[in-house]
Amino acid sequence: MPRGRNAVVLLSGGLDSYTAAAMARADGYRLFALTIEYGQRHAREVEAARKVAAALGVVQHIELAVDLARFGGSSLTTTAPVPKDRPLDAADIPSTYVPARNTVFLALALAWAETLQAADIFLGVNVLDYSGYPDCRPEFIEAFERLAALATARGVGGGAFRVHAPLLKMTKAEIIRAGVALGLDYSLTHSCYDPDPAGRPCHRCDSCRIRAAGFAHAGIEDPLLRR
Amino acid sequence: MPRGRNAVVLLSGGLDSYTAAAMARADGYRLFALTIEYGQRHAREVEAARKVAAALGVVQHIELAVDLARFGGSSLTTTAPVPKDRPLDAADIPSTYVPARNTVFLALALAWAETLQAADIFLGVNVLDYSGYPDCRPEFIEAFERLAALATARGVGGGAFRVHAPLLKMTKAEIIRAGVALGLDYSLTHSCYDPDPAGRPCHRCDSCRIRAAGFAHAGIEDPLLRR
Numbered sequence: 001m002p003r004g005r006n007a008v009v010l011l012s013g014g015l016d017s018y019t020a021a022a023m024a025r026a027d028g029y030r031l032f033a034l035t036i037e038y039g040q041r042h043a044r045e046v047e048a049a050r051k052v053a054a055a056l057g058v059v060q061h062i063e064l065a066v067d068l069a070r071f072g073g074s075s076l077t078t079t080a081p082v083p084k085d086r087p088l089d090a091a092d093i094p095s096t097y098v099p100a101r102n103t104v105f106l107a108l109a110l111a112w113a114e115t116l117q118a119a120d121i122f123l124g125v126n127v128l129d130y131s132g133y134p135d136c137r138p139e140f141i142e143a144f145e146r147l148a149a150l151a152t153a154r155g156v157g158g159g160a161f162r163v164h165a166p167l168l169k170m171t172k173a174e175i176i177r178a179g180v181a182l183g184l185d186y187s188l189t190h191s192c193y194d195p196d197p198a199g200r201p202c203h204r205c206d207s208c209r210i211r212a213a214g215f216a217h218a219g220i221e222d223p224l225l226r227r
Numbered sequence: 228m229p230r231g232r233n234a235v236v237l238l239s240g241g242l243d244s245y246t247a248a249a250m251a252r253a254d255g256y257r258l259f260a261l262t263i264e265y266g267q268r269h270a271r272e273v274e275a276a277r278k279v280a281a282a283l284g285v286v287q288h289i290e291l292a293v294d295l296a297r298f299g300g301s302s303l304t305t306t307a308p309v310p311k312d313r314p315l316d317a318a319d320i321p322s323t324y325v326p327a328r329n330t331v332f333l334a335l336a337l338a339w340a341e342t343l344q345a346a347d348i349f350l351g352v353n354v355l356d357y358s359g360y361p362d363c364r365p366e367f368i369e370a371f372e373r374l375a376a377l378a379t380a381r382g383v384g385g386g387a388f389r390v391h392a393p394l395l396k397m398t399k400a401e402i403i404r405a406g407v408a409l410g411l412d413y414s415l416t417h418s419c420y421d422p423d424p425a426g427r428p429c430h431r432c433d434s435c436r437i438r439a440a441g442f443a444h445a446g447i448e449d450p451l452l453r454r
Contacts, residue, residue, distance in 0.1 A: 064293070064294065064297060065292065066291070066293050066335075067291065068338055070289055071289075071339040071342045073338075073341065073342030093380045093383065097380060098338075099337070099339075100335075100341055100375075100378055100379060101338070102378065103334040103337060103338070103374065103375075103378045104334040106334075107327055107330040107334040108293075110327040110330060111298050111300075111326045111328070111330070112298040112326075114326035114327055115299050115300030115326050134377065134378060134380055134383045135378045135379070137377065139377050140374070140377045143370070143373050143374040143377050143378075144374055146370050146374075147330065147367070147373075147374050148327075148330075150362075150364065150367045150370050151327055151329065151330045151361060151370075152326065152327060155361060156320065
């Protein structure tokens with residue numbers, strides 16, 4: 001039984017990581033939330049993460065700056081345009097892909113988890129309603145768990161780390177229904193890749209459109225649209 | 228033939244990463260040096276990395292702040308004392324171990340490598356004369372290569388990343404002899420975990436003592452001691 005055990009939860013301020021963290025809480029974990037400020041254009045995301053962390057009642061919330069924009073390579077961290085109205089079933093990897101982002105995020109979560117003597121990391125990745133990012137796939141998660149066991153003092157001592165991705169095989173509509181059943185307030189979250197200066201979503205990037213389709217399929221109104 | 232191919236080299240300012248980078252250069256790679264300011268107490272290390280990068284003639288040098296001290300857990304990033312005069316053949320992992328440090332470093336190197344379309348990363352880890360850190364072992368390096376192929380757009384496209392650790396099975400004396408043969412100036416480097424305010428080495432931490440033993444076995448005078 002995990003009741004009272006510590007877990008590191010990666011919290012982006014989006015709907016998925018909020019739901020994954022709430023599932024960890026429902027399972028009895030004490031939450032240590034980690035938000036990476038990686039140079040994303042939408043600082044609105046970090047504000048949302050702060051609200052979500054407070055709503056979840058986490059034990060501690062660390063916002064860590066890691067400026068991946070220094071490396072370039074993504075329309076999320078540079079001035080390259082964010083793609084709009086892109087077919088969501090396109091097979092290519094879009095320019096919003098941030099090279100090795102989830103590898104960096106999980107490595108940092110692992111560093112904190114080992115310090116906390118926590119064996120559990122929660123990540124809100126999802127393999128169905130996603131943008132084709134390679135580091136959202138089950139085989140990536142499994143490879144990271146293997147690495148974590150070899151990378152750490154805990155691993156040398158025979159311990160392991162588990163990367164929980166409870167949303168991995170859920171549709172966006174299923175995620176939203178599960179979150180609503182857990183009493184989550186999705187008006188706190190932010191999904192848009194390219195908000196206007198006031199922080200309002202563009203409704204045309206992949207992330208806005210996947211979110212809208214998810215709420216529509218769930219038959220639930222997105223509380224962000226009521227504001 | 229790698230001549231003219233880009234490689235990301237992790238450069239700490241120490242003797243090992245300088246030597247590993249010089250070996251990459253001798254193999255014809257164009258060097259992109261990455262130094263992580265991870266909250267280590269000895270900022271002297273970052274200054275040394277800057278000098279080493281200049282001496283190597285790297286194409287670009289990024290110094291990236293990633294404050295691992297926020298997580299605590301190591302005497303290198305907190306005010307806990309650095310162990311002195313510790314038996315170098317002790318089986319335990321010393322308090323200078325920084326949880327998941329090499330995982331974080333390699334993840335960041337991977338992020339940059341993918342942006343540069345570089346398939347090669349150089350790391351100065353060493354399995355013989357080291358302090359018992361788990362993330363300096365060959366099985367860790369191999370697990371990271373497997374992860375990198377799954378984590379990236381390059382991997383999805385059938386490409387791979389290679390993590391080169393040319394010093395992995397060399398003794399410190401062998402490393403020093405190889406570096407001297409390559410014409411390296413080790414007076415630019417810094418090894419001590421706990422320098423005095425003027426940046427002078429303590430001569431009693433693991434890192435100082437491993438360095439001193441290496442120069443002694445190589446029959447070469449450490450140029451740092453002449454200054």
